[in-house]
Amino acid sequence: MALAAAPRPVVLVSRSRGTTGTASAMAQGGIAAAVGPGDDAVFHAADTLVAGACHNHVGAVLDLAQAAPEAVQWLGSLGVQFDRAGDGQLSLGREGGHDRARIVHAGGDATGHAVMQVLAAAAANAPHVHWLAGKTLQAIGLAADGRVAGVRVCDVAGRSAQLAAADLVLATGGIGALFSATTNPEGADGSGLALALAAGAEGRDLEFIQWHPTAFASPSGRHLPLVTEALRGAGARLVDEQGVPLMQGTHPLADLAPRDVVARRLWRHRRAGGQAWLDARRLDEAAWRQFPSVLSLCAQHGIDPRSDRIPVTPAVHFHMGGVAVDPKGESSLAGLHAVGEVACSGVHGANRLASNSLLEGLVCGRLLGARLRSQGKRAAPVLRWVDAGPDADGESRERLAMHLTAALGPLRSGESLAAAMAAITADPAMAGRWQGRLALALLAPAMARKRSLGAHYRVDSASAGNIRQGIETPAYGETA
Numbered sequence: 001m002a003l004a005a006a007p008r009p010v011v012l013v014s015r016s017r018g019t020t021g022t023a024s025a026m027a028q029g030g031i032a033a034a035v036g037p038g039d040d041a042v043f044h045a046a047d048t049l050v051a052g053a054c055h056n057h058v059g060a061v062l063d064l065a066q067a068a069p070e071a072v073q074w075l076g077s078l079g080v081q082f083d084r085a086g087d088g089q090l091s092l093g094r095e096g097g098h099d100r101a102r103i104v105h106a107g108g109d110a111t112g113h114a115v116m117q118v119l120a121a122a123a124a125n126a127p128h129v130h131w132l133a134g135k136t137l138q139a140i141g142l143a144a145d146g147r148v149a150g151v152r153v154c155d156v157a158g159r160s161a162q163l164a165a166a167d168l169v170l171a172t173g174g175i176g177a178l179f180s181a182t183t184n185p186e187g188a189d190g191s192g193l194a195l196a197l198a199a200g201a202e203g204r205d206l207e208f209i210q211w212h213p214t215a216f217a218s219p220s221g222r223h224l225p226l227v228t229e230a231l232r233g234a235g236a237r238l239v240d241e242q243g244v245p246l247m248q249g250t251h252p253l254a255d256l257a258p259r260d261v262v263a264r265r266l267w268r269h270r271r272a273g274g275q276a277w278l279d280a281r282r283l284d285e286a287a288w289r290q291f292p293s294v295l296s297l298c299a300q301h302g303i304d305p306r307s308d309r310i311p312v313t314p315a316v317h318f319h320m321g322g323v324a325v326d327p328k329g330e331s332s333l334a335g336l337h338a339v340g341e342v343a344c345s346g347v348h349g350a351n352r353l354a355s356n357s358l359l360e361g362l363v364c365g366r367l368l369g370a371r372l373r374s375q376g377k378r379a380a381p382v383l384r385w386v387d388a389g390p391d392a393d394g395e396s397r398e399r400l401a402m403h404l405t406a407a408l409g410p411l412r413s414g415e416s417l418a419a420a421m422a423a424i425t426a427d428p429a430m431a432g433r434w435q436g437r438l439a440l441a442l443l444a445p446a447m448a449r450k451r452s453l454g455a456h457y458r459v460d461s462a463s464a465g466n467i468r469q470g471i472e473t474p475a476y477g478e479t480a
């Protein structure tokens with residue numbers, strides 16, 4: 001976004017220096033783009049819609065799929081070295097929900113790192129970008145007419161500063177850190193979304209939360225490293241403790257079914273007391289060269305995935321919902337824009353297709369930047385400041401994570417949602433803090449949506465009455 005806004009001056013505020021601690025830099029998957037022989041943006045769009053349970057904004061899906069090849073080319077022109085086959089053509093990998101190999105990677109399973117390094121260097125060298133690192137967004141200033149007029153940021157020592165801004169773009173990532181198990185970094189705590197909602201912006205699809213089936217099942221900590229789905233694209237299989245394939249008979253695409261289907265299967269298996277493993281022992285040495293991050297992760301845990309199976313568990317990975325934005329990235333609050341995981345343009349529907357998230361950030365970010373380039377409004381004076389509210393303490397955050405994980409997992413029920421809402425509402429140490437308010441904002445639409453759709457799967461909608469009314473909706477092709 002910042003690069004495309006040139007020459008309009010941009011102040012880039014980030015918590016970390018460089019790209020450390022961002023979900024984009026951690027992305028092991030790549031970028032989906034219809035660049036292979038015989039592929040077409042229409043096929044990419046169709047897979048995106050099927051994965052999203054057709055809850056997607058169809059126009060946004062087509063635009064995204066059509067823009068993907070050019071976005072890859074643009075990154076290449078900036079210096080991203082995409083992986084290529086011996087003949088010089090882009091190497092294409094396959095991931096869940098795609099009908100063919102369509103994912104470009106850089107550095108094997110380190111695409112996010114490669115892309116973010118190049119973009120960060122370009123932003124650091126861009127004369128129109130002033131990068132304020134080590135700062136957190138604390139409050140939004142609103143003018144007399146209600147539009148955005150400024151931001152208040154704060155550093156680790158608690159010193160705050162106010163900046164005038166006629167346009168504010170949120171790119172603050174997801175909400176995984178609110179849960180007990182997530183592939184997201186610590187900073188993905190939903191604070192940007194909470195602030196936008198507090199300032200009056202509308203949210204959309206907040207109940208749709210994607211669980212990735214294969215986080216590394218580490219015994220300690222809530223931030224679990226990802227074991228990329230591309231391994232299953234290369235031939236790895238999910239198995240139980242006896243080595244029996246877990247996905248066979250669950251979906252025609254088996255291990256490469258859309259993520260929500262695979263996550264539910266593993267969640268059920270683990271809830272029944274089983275363990276899930278990724279068996280990648282059949283991959284040859286050439287294939288393993290595409291997975292340096294997984295090899296190094298496993299080595300840190302004393303595992304050699306060429307001879308050992310990898311323990312895996314579902315973990316929160318991506319929020320399809322977020323600040324409601326139109327196809328131009330504009331929210332319902334004048335002057336507030338959002339892009340990437342914090343935003344919900346409707347492109348991902350009820351469940352994001354693999355390797356569409358870096359793509360969305362790139363394509364929508366560039367479009368938004370280009371649009372804001374020509375809107376050089378002056379910021380009006382700030383009439384009032386809005387923040388999200390006080391922070392919950394560590395213990396309350398743990399309790400909140402437990403309630404959210406129990407209620408908003410891959411399998412949900414009215415009973416568990418109501419229990420979580422009641423427990424949070426009754427406890428001022430949660431309900432009176434921004435994390436608690438955000439949690440209730442996620443739980444309420446999940447409670448209201450009685451019918452299963454994509455990543456929102458209501459086990460109680462399978463009651464006899466509901467089936468008679470035809471409101472049980474397993475994923476396309478899934479054996480319920």
Ligand code: SIN
Pocket residue numbers: 027028029030226227228229230353354355356357
């Ligand atoms: C993965 O590599 O499994 C995740 C990619 C994505 O989030 O799309």
